[in-house]
Amino acid sequence: MYTRVFPREKGIEPYAMSEKTQAEIPYSMLEYTAVFGKPILEAWAVPVRLVAAILRVLEPFGFKADGVELKTRAEKLTENAIVFRRTPPGVTFTVGVEKVVIAAENLDWSDAEQFMRGARAGLDAVVQEGKADLRVQHLVLAIHIQLKTKPRHEVTAPLLSPEALKLLDGDLKMPGVILQREKCSVVIDGSLAFANALFVRINREHSPSAAFDQMAEDLRNDEMQLFDLLGLEGEL
Secondary structure (H helix, E strand, O other): EEEEOOOOOOOOOOOOOOOOEEEEEEEEEEEEEEOOOOOOOOHHHHHHHHHHHHHHHHHHHHEEEEEEEEEOHHHHHHHOEEEEEEEOOOOOEEEEEOEEEEEEEOOOHHHHHHHHHHHHHHHHHHHHHOOEEEEEEEEEEEEEEOOOOOOOOHHHHHHHOOOOOHHHOOOOOOEEEEEEEOOOEEEEEEEEOOOOEEEEEEEEOOOOOHHHHHHHHHHHHHHHHHHHHHHOEEOO
């Protein structure tokens, strides 16, 4: 995305520049979820109308009719869904009875504005055609961070207190952390997909009135704060 230059903010002490660890993100998944106040059952009575309304606004962003999949034979009503897949792949827009889920693989910050325009257009179509009202919005970022110049246990060891490091025995392989706050959480663990890499999941809840650009700014700040805390830098 861009080279990080981390300021001192929110009470976090940056590592000394000599201790910065070079890192890159080989894979990321962004998932946005809008949960409705009540199921949009009326809109599902004639799902073709819902498909047409959404596809009309998503077509300028690379979505085509041959990328639409109707999953309407599930035994549970809430498991039915309409999935819109973008061509080329990497972004899906899924409409259910109770929520909308928009997922994007390896999204770059340079693509963020276009992604938000498409997401907003699709969500507005669902709200209008389905007469939906939003109860809450969630934004989740899952990333694998591959470390280039330092073993991962050295990067995450400072996250645990000396007392916590006394637990159990044997060689230290991967200290991690799970932090839950009122409307957000972060998980830092070892990646199983990439060598010498961390897996990080940031989850933040937003009000139904929160704008996409504000949610994106919060996510960007969360990511910067994470890299600052861990003493990482690189082209992301």
